[in-house]
Amino acid sequence: MSEASVDVADLRQPGGPAQPDDREDDAPLRADMRLLGSVLGEVIEEQAGPDVLALVEAARVEAFRIRRSEVDRTGLAEQLAGLDERSANHVIRAFSHFSLLANLAEDVHHERRRRHHRREGSPPQKGSLAHAFDLLDDAGLDAATVARELQGALVTPVVTAHPTEVRRRTVSQVQRQVGDLIRQLDRSGGDVDPAWSGQLRRAVLTLWQTALLRLSRLRLSDEIDEALRYYELSLFSVVPAINTELRTELRRRWPDADLLPTPMLVTGSWIGGDRDGNPFVTADAVRRATTCQAETALRHHLAELVALADELSMSARLVTPTPALQELADAARDDSPFRADEPYRRALRGVYRRLAATAVRVLGQVPGPLPDVELPAYDTPEELIADLDTVAASLRSHGAGALADDRLTRLREAVEVFGFHLCGLDMRQNSSVHEEVLAELLAWAGVCPDYLALDEAARQELLTGELRLRRPLVGAHAELSELARGELDLLQAAADQIRLLGPRAIPNYVISMCGSVSDVLEVAVLLKEVGLVGVGADGRPSSPIMIAPLFETIDDLQAAGTTLAAMLDEPLYRSMVDGRDGTQEVMLGYSDSNKDGGYLAANWALYRAELDLVEVARAQGVRLRLFHGRGGTVGRGGGPSYEAIRAQPPGSVAGQLRITEQGEVIAAKYAEPDLARRNLEALVAATLESTLLSLEGLDGDAEDVYALFDDLAARARGAYAALVHETPGFVEWFRAATPVRELAELNIGSRPPSRKAGDKITDLRAIPWVFSWSQTRIMLPGWYGTGSALESWVDGDPDRLARLQELHGRWPFFRTVLSNMGMVLAKTDLDLARRYASLVPDAALRDLVFDQIVAEHERTCRMLLAVTGDDRLLADNPALTRSIRNRFPYLEPLHHLQVEMLRRRRGGDDGELTRRNIQLTINGVATALRNSG
Numbered sequence: 006m007s008e009a010s011v012d013v014a015d016l017r018q019p020g021g022p023a024q025p026d027d028r029e030d031d032a033p034l035r036a037d038m039r040l041l042g043s044v045l046g047e048v049i050e051e052q053a054g055p056d057v058l059a060l061v062e063a064a065r066v067e068a069f070r071i072r073r074s075e076v077d078r079t080g081l082a083e084q085l086a087g088l089d090e091r092s093a094n095h096v097i098r099a100f101s102h103f104s105l106l107a108n109l110a111e112d113v114h115h116e117r118r119r120r121h122h123r124r125e126g127s128p129p130q131k132g133s134l135a136h137a138f139d140l141l142d143d144a145g146l147d148a149a150t151v152a153r154e155l156q157g158a159l160v161t162p163v164v165t166a167h168p169t170e171v172r173r174r175t176v177s178q179v180q181r182q183v184g185d186l187i188r189q190l191d192r193s194g195g196d197v198d199p200a201w202s203g204q205l206r207r208a209v210l211t212l213w214q215t216a217l218l219r220l221s222r223l224r225l226s227d228e229i230d231e232a233l234r235y236y237e238l239s240l241f242s243v244v245p246a247i248n249t250e251l252r253t254e255l256r257r258r259w260p261d262a263d264l265l266p267t268p269m270l271v272t273g274s275w276i277g278g279d280r281d282g283n284p285f286v287t288a289d290a291v292r293r294a295t296t297c298q299a300e301t302a303l304r305h306h307l308a309e310l311v312a313l314a315d316e317l318s319m320s321a322r323l324v325t326p327t328p329a330l331q332e333l334a335d336a337a338r339d340d341s342p343f344r345a346d347e348p349y350r351r352a353l354r355g356v357y358r359r360l361a362a363t364a365v366r367v368l369g370q371v372p373g374p375l376p377d378v379e380l381p382a383y384d385t386p387e388e389l390i391a392d393l394d395t396v397a398a399s400l401r402s403h404g405a406g407a408l409a410d411d412r413l414t415r416l417r418e419a420v421e422v423f424g425f426h427l428c429g430l431d432m433r434q435n436s437s438v439h440e441e442v443l444a445e446l447l448a449w450a451g452v453c454p455d456y457l458a459l460d461e462a463a464r465q466e467l468l469t470g471e472l473r474l475r476r477p478l479v480g481a482h483a484e485l486s487e488l489a490r491g492e493l494d495l496l497q498a499a500a501d502q503i504r505l506l507g508p509r510a511i512p513n514y515v516i517s518m519c520g521s522v523s524d525v526l527e528v529a530v531l532l533k534e535v536g537l538v539g540v541g542a543d544g545r546p547s548s549p550i551m552i553a554p555l556f557e558t559i560d561d562l563q564a565a566g567t568t569l570a571a572m573l574d575e576p577l578y579r580s581m582v583d584g585r586d587g588t589q590e591v592m593l594g595y596s597d598s599n600k601d602g603g604y605l606a607a608n609w610a611l612y613r614a615e616l617d618l619v620e621v622a623r624a625q626g627v628r629l630r631l632f633h634g635r636g637g638t639v640g641r642g643g644g645p646s647y648e649a650i651r652a653q654p655p656g657s658v659a660g661q662l663r664i665t666e667q668g669e670v671i672a673a674k675y676a677e678p679d680l681a682r683r684n685l686e687a688l689v690a691a692t693l694e695s696t697l698l699s700l701e702g703l704d705g706d707a708e709d710v711y712a713l714f715d716d717l718a719a720r721a722r723g724a725y726a727a728l729v730h731e732t733p734g735f736v737e738w739f740r741a742a743t744p745v746r747e748l749a750e751l752n753i754g755s756r757p758p759s760r761k762a763g764d765k766i767t768d769l770r771a772i773p774w775v776f777s778w779s780q781t782r783i784m785l786p787g788w789y790g791t792g793s794a795l796e797s798w799v800d801g802d803p804d805r806l807a808r809l810q811e812l813h814g815r816w817p818f819f820r821t822v823l824s825n826m827g828m829v830l831a832k833t834d835l836d837l838a839r840r841y842a843s844l845v846p847d848a849a850l851r852d853l854v855f856d857q858i859v860a861e862h863e864r865t866c867r868m869l870l871a872v873t874g875d876d877r878l879l880a881d882n883p884a885l886t887r888s889i890r891n892r893f894p895y896l897e898p899l900h901h902l903q904v905e906m907l908r909r910r911r912g913g914d915d916g917e918l919t920r921r922n923i924q925l926t927i928n929g930v931a932t933a934l935r936n937s938g
Contacts, residue, residue, distance in 0.1 A: 034114040041106040044209045061099045068897035085901045090918040101929030107892045132647040137690035152262035158660035163273035166228040179212045225285040239681035245418035272428040279433045281517045288498035295502040298427035303364045304372035309416045310357045317349035330399035386424040393417045426510040433515040436524040442489045450478040468526035473544040500535040508549035519554035522571045547584040557594030559602040562610040566617025573625045592632040596771030603725030603790040609718035615657040630661040644825035650691035652817040658695035702815040717794045724793035738854040741845040743777035781841040787829030792865030809872045831878040840904045899929045
């Protein structure tokens with residue numbers, strides 16, 4: 006890790022130290038990693054002593070020898086197993102910190118390569134808006150088609166709290182500081198001066214002396230605040246800019262079409278509204294989340310108005326503003342003699358005063374300088390936009406259009422996107438909770454003594470009867486259980502915030518484990534209790550909130566189309582859909598479906614469900630919007646978003662896409678403007694392409710292919726179930742061989758790791774399930790069962806193998822599934838995993854499970870390469886190949902020490918340092934893998 010003898014300036018040059026097989030354009034990345042390692046080594050030597058540095062260096066050298074297959078792991082494992090807890094702590098911290106720095110170097114290098122790509126005038130990269138518009142140009146689309154397909158277009162990344170987010174905010178801040186220094190070095194051409202070197206060393210020293218672990222578990226309020234940081238870091242600048250570019254490019258190509266009258270790209274959140282399994286989401290949490298979001302938006306708008314007024318210093322002695330602008334200036338009640346001839350400054354001062362009054366109405370305070378004159382508040386963001394348009398029109402009237410197109414346009418777009426609410430907060434709860442609460446309300450009201458005993462038909466009849474009535478079931482003083490009172494209070498808080506901030510503040514209510522029409526009608530009745538469903542004079546209900554079923558298990562996904570059709574066939578529910586512009590949202594659960602049936606079965610169940618849902622929506626004449634509950638890892642639906650969206654079934658995107666962004670994925674995508682721009686462009690570009698182009702590539706072959714994959718998915722599900730659900734003792738093996746129990750002790754999220762107490766796999770949340778397999782480097786949720794399915798179907802028949810190869814070449818879905826699986830398999834290391842398996846005390850059980858895993862892994866790798874025609878994993882992903890080569894040796898000591906610390910603790914050593922070392926290794930491994938759950 007220490008490279009003190011190597012000159013830093015030399016490291017920055019293409020001719021500096023390098024391995025002969027490295028690509029030349031990766032030389033700066035190698036230089037950055039060696040530079041950061043050198044500085045970290047110097048800090049370790051100074052802070053922990055030369056003996057610790059020598060220990061770390063010896064481990065580093067041995068880890069690289071293992072990576073080059075020069076030695077096996079036995080020597081390093083024995084060396085690290087002999088360390089005392091304090092020495093082990095130093096080694097764990099050293100390799101964890103280098104993993105952080107290596108991640109940072111990779112991110113900066115990605116930016117560097119994109120800048121180089123643009124400078125060289127290369128064709129636009131896939132996933133960019135420029136590339137998407139090139140494809141649309143080539144397709145020769147007419148204006149009517151584009152306008153029809155993009156009507157109501159919407160792309161929404163939805164930020165969710167993540168129980169396996171391991172990084173502290175403080176650590177992230179230091180990382181950004183180091184990243185800025187590396188970028189500064191790039192701009193200087195590699196010239197290193199003492200001041201710069203001192204700054205870098207101080208930043209790394211701060212990192213070394215900053216605790217990687219939190220002292221206490223994150224509170225929900227912390228998660229709310231953490232998510233809001235990304236608006237200042239990137240979203241306030243990037244989201245409006247993308248919307249502006251979209252409008253400009255669409256109107257330039259199709260000037261006669263009415264395209265995107267409202268922003269296409271907006272943001273959403275679940276943090277503070279997702280009550281499913283999280284007791285900390287209460288009425289107060291809903292109020293806090295929506296209030297903090299509104300404060301963030303209003304603070305931004307107020308600050309931008311101040312800056313804009315500073316810029317627009319034009320004098321009425323030199324320009325002639327429009328009468329509307331002059332009227333706006335006069336209404337500001339600004340009698341300062343210094344601004345008497347500055348109508349724009351006076352007008353914007355009045356706009357500021359009105360927005361400040363809005364803040365007082367919404368927040369009870371002004372998140373900015375207090376105005377000295379009170380003016381009436383804006384009731385809606387549209388009123389503020391109208392005043393900004395007045396300013397823009399006046400500027401253009403006297404040749405200052407360039408000023409109107411700068412900060413003013415950005416502010417106007419920001420107000421359109423973020424309004425006074427910032428982002429939509431979704432609500433979510435489990436269908437079983439709705440059943441229980443509604444049963445209690447119906448019994449209290451004397452409507453039905455035992456709702457839970459009713460069959461589905463009787464439930465629907467009762468619920469539709471309630472939806473025709475204007476009276477609530479219970480009053481404010483009803484004597485209810487803690488559960489029922491908590492649910493009603495939370496819904497009342499949502500109703501209050503919608504009345505205060507508008508319907509965009511809380512646009513959706515998601516029902517977990519939704520499997521019937523009554524599950525949806527129950528929510529409608531509960532919303533009616535707090536006034537969020539109103540009943541018209543004709544007895545038909547309406548609501549500003551979209552009720553969205555979430556289909557999560559394999560069985561629920563397979564029945565999704567039938568369930569949606571039954572929902573839309575119910576006249577009262579259909580009237581609610583029609584009252585919201587005829588759009589019905591459906592959420593698809595990637596995590597639980599994978600845990601339920603395995604990788605291939607879950608992916609195919611999702612694809613099939615989307616096909617069924619699209620068909621039902623078309624038959625019913627409603628517009629379908631799919632909400633993809635993807636996690637960060639492939640085992641939870643992760644992988645490159647651009648390719649995943651393009652691989653969706655025909656008609657399933659249709660200009661509308663909502664997608665979850667979770668935990669460490671949020672930091673990786675949105676911590677810097679450049680990262681945010683690239684990732685948000687990818688979402689929008691893929692949505693445009695999937696909506697306007699024909700991408701599936703199956704043509705008339707589709708039904709035969711679908712039948713083939715029905716067969717493959719069933720085979721994969723059977724192989725997965727044989728291990729996970731049917732092998733005796735599998736749960737005991739999983740809990741012994743992985744750090745799942747220790748994960749529950751790590752202070753990394755407000756939400757409990759299990760929905761309910763229990764020792765079954767079904768009780769465990771999908772996130773810690775995937776996290777635990779990642780820690781052991783088995784990565785089982787991202788591949789298990791696929792090899793058996795492919796091998797058993799091919800059964801040695803070359804024609805069948807050729808059929809799969811042909812589908813891989815032309816079908817984006819299959820290609821993406823296999824590509825993502827290849828990424829997971831490349832990160833899998835069963836030799837390391839065997840050391841985790843050694844923690845299982847029962848030798849027979851240990852071998853029974855692990856032997857099945859090893860056999861399926863070999864089968865899956867072999868079949869993957871056979872179908873793709875590649876000679877190695879990641880042949881299609883050189884960037885990840887480079888990343889694994891650069892970073893994975895630093896994982897080696899962390900894994901060995903994690904296994905050793907787990908062994909000691911389970912052997913009776915439950916000391917504080919042992920527990921801390923385990924937690925640090927969990928943190929370090931998750932950081933180095935760049936995804937956890």
